[in-house]
Amino acid sequence: MFLEINNLIDVKQTERLNGWFAGISESSVEGSFLVHHFLSHSLKTSTPVCFVALSQSFGHYNAISQKFGTNLTTQKETNKLVFVEGLKLLGNTCCKDCDKGDNPIDDKSVLTNLLQSISTSYKELKEKNGCSPTIIIDNISVLTILGFDTRDVITFCHYLHELIHEDIGEKGCLVLYASNGKQNGDDQMKILWNWMCHNCTVTMEVCGLATGYCKDVHGEIAVKHRHSLTKPGKERRMQYKLTDKNIVLFAAGMSSAVL
Amino acid sequence: MTSTSFQKKSKAKILQIPGAKPSLYNNQLLISTGIPSLDSIIGGGVAVGTVFLLEEDAYGNYGRLMLKYFCSEAVMTGHSLHLTSADRDPQQILKELPAPIIDDPGPPPEDATNQSDEHMKIAWRYQHLPKYQSNPTSIKFGHYYDLTKTMDPDLTNSIDHSTISEADLCTCFSSSTSMNEKYALLLEKIKQKIDDGKFSTTTQHDKRNILRIGIHSLGSPQWGENGGMKGENFDSSLPRFLYGCRALLRSAFAVMMITVPSHLFQPAYVGRLRKLCDTVIQLESFAGSEKILLVKNIMVC
Numbered sequence: 001m002f003l004e005i006n007n008l009i010d011v012k013q014t015e016r017l018n019g020w021f022a023g024i025s026e027s028s029v030e031g032s033f034l035v036h037h038f039l040s041h042s043l044k045t046s047t048p049v050c051f052v053a054l055s056q057s058f059g060h061y062n063a064i065s066q067k068f069g070t071n072l073t074t075q076k077e078t079n080k081l082v083f084v085e086g087l088k089l090l091g092n093t094c095c096k097d098c099d100k101g102d103n104p105i106d107d108k109s110v111l112t113n114l115l116q117s118i119s120t121s122y123k124e125l126k127e128k129n130g131c132s133p134t135i136i137i138d139n140i141s142v143l144t145i146l147g148f149d150t151r152d153v154i155t156f157c158h159y160l161h162e163l164i165h166e167d168i169g170e171k172g173c174l175v176l177y178a179s180n181g182k183q184n185g186d187d188q189m190k191i192l193w194n195w196m197c198h199n200c201t202v203t204m205e206v207c208g209l210a211t212g213y214c215k216d217v218h219g220e221i222a223v224k225h226r227h228s229l230t231k232p233g234k235e236r237r238m239q240y241k242l243t244d245k246n247i248v249l250f251a252a253g254m255s256s257a258v259l
Numbered sequence: 260m261t262s263t264s265f266q267k268k269s270k271a272k273i274l275q276i277p278g279a280k281p282s283l284y285n286n287q288l289l290i291s292t293g294i295p296s297l298d299s300i301i302g303g304g305v306a307v308g309t310v311f312l313l314e315e316d317a318y319g320n321y322g323r324l325m326l327k328y329f330c331s332e333a334v335m336t337g338h339s340l341h342l343t344s345a346d347r348d349p350q351q352i353l354k355e356l357p358a359p360i361i362d363d364p365g366p367p368p369e370d371a372t373n374q375s376d377e378h379m380k381i382a383w384r385y386q387h388l389p390k391y392q393s394n395p396t397s398i399k400f401g402h403y404y405d406l407t408k409t410m411d412p413d414l415t416n417s418i419d420h421s422t423i424s425e426a427d428l429c430t431c432f433s434s435s436t437s438m439n440e441k442y443a444l445l446l447e448k449i450k451q452k453i454d455d456g457k458f459s460t461t462t463q464h465d466k467r468n469i470l471r472i473g474i475h476s477l478g479s480p481q482w483g484e485n486g487g488m489k490g491e492n493f494d495s496s497l498p499r500f501l502y503g504c505r506a507l508l509r510s511a512f513a514v515m516m517i518t519v520p521s522h523l524f525q526p527a528y529v530g531r532l533r534k535l536c537d538t539v540i541q542l543e544s545f546a547g548s549e550k551i552l553l554v555k556n557i558m559v560c
Contacts, residue, residue: 057510087505094446094506095447147495147498179530184529186527
């Protein structure tokens with residue numbers, strides 16, 4: 001959990017992100033540190049988490065969470081965390097595609113099953129912990145890359161959005177991580193990201209520097225609150241540098257290496 | 260003797276596999292690409308269980324060369340090797356591997372031990388210890404190779420290696436699958452290899468070894484690829500193949516090095532492929548570059 005990121009998005013360390021729909025996008029640099037941030041922030045504020053890992057294995061997330069002082073294995077055992085190994089599930093369907101020539105896997109049914117299992121674990125987590133969970137998906141663009149129709153992917157996201165708003169009162173939180181395709185002109189990714197910009201309460205865009213790689217400035221992060229009723233929207237743009245366990249934010253051009 | 264509560268803090272047991280070392284940053288098991296200077300650029304080496312994507316230069320010569328280094332390193336470290344190529348005969352690639360430069364002086368001469376008795380004893384405490392390291396680290400991490408010589412075929416045959424050529428990828432069943440059959444078949448063969456060779460993390464094995472999977476020029480026209488396009492949309496076969504590989508490798512003691520002629524693809528498609536690989540290197544040779552040569556003796560940048 002990064003303190004500076006919480007300050008940037010205007011969240012207290014102990015505040016639960018009820019009703020949030022956060023969209024994280026990346027272009028040219030990796031933005032996954034924000035996913036890890038939301039994962040550990042949720043667990044630290046004792047919000048249960050349903051984590052759908054489409055791009056990495058459990059070991060990867062566990063290793064990084066341990067840097068933040070959270071052990072995902074114990075969180076899983078204490079019913080605080082449901083970890084959906086999407087990489088394994090979808091990767092195996094890729095493998096199975098080749099086994100049976102006559103039985104191609106229907107893309108829509110894969111997404112429906114995934115949605116079903118997320119929905120089930122969401123409700124279970126809610127029952128066991130007595131508060132609305134957070135759903136985090138890393139990385140939703142993987143679905144587009146694997147050839148799922150962009151429309152289906154958007155419908156999938158829409159249902160997830162509905163899921164967290166299902167109950168009156170305390171609402172859940174949804175964090176989606178995607179590539180925005182701006183770097184190499186990927187139109188389908190752009191469509192997905194546009195949809196997210198339209199629906200998210202807050203968007204966070206991570207991009208590399210226009211001038212290229214720099215050792216002391218890793219990139220730029222732009223945060224915009226889009227829900228005008230709760231937090232009026234004004235974009236905040238900061239540059240950042242990631243270290244082993246922390247992040248340093250500074251205004252553009254104000255890196256300590258420059259000054 | 261009274262026992263104390265003091266205990267030596269021992270870290271979690273790290274697997275000892277020849278030719279592999281744990282990363283200094285995060286304890287991941289690394290293996291060498293066969294080019295030590297490249298290893299240092301990518302953080303010590305290629306992590307076991309990951310996919311290494313090499314985007315070829317314009318004529319593919321240097322890309323193939325780097326794949327050969329990768330294969331030679333497998334021979335030198337005794338790792339298993341699984342080489343696939345649709346463009347070239349993989350057997351031929353194996354025959355053309357560069358020979359290692361052996362800088363190991365070999366066992367010390369015999370008479371040295373006799374003379375040593377007359378020597379002054381400074382470190383008498385250590386005299387009962389063997390003079391030389393009992394298990395010399397003959398299998399080290401990363402070797403240097405001589406491109407002017409080819410590797411001894413006996414040496415190449417000393418390791419467990421298998422190849423898949425164009426002929427092996429010709430399929431007879433119909434093309435009703437959603438995925439390009441050649442990729443599908445290759446993925447299946449890799450899975451089989453991992454299962455047969457017991458490289459999976461779930462199977463118990465006394466003597467762990469690492470499987471190096473090399474794929475030459477994946478996605479070239481020989482694979483039936485059409486610049487990443489299928490009609491109006493992107494063809495999702497290659498991404499699916501890479502994703503399937505990632506899922507397989509994450510639970511296996513295997514490393515995959517793929518060379519891809521990425522200049523044949525749409526930029527957006529290349530971006531997608533990069534997302535699905537763990538380490539990506541792009542080669543640009545002066546031979547294929549339109550820029551004016553300023554430095555003549557640098558061949559690859």
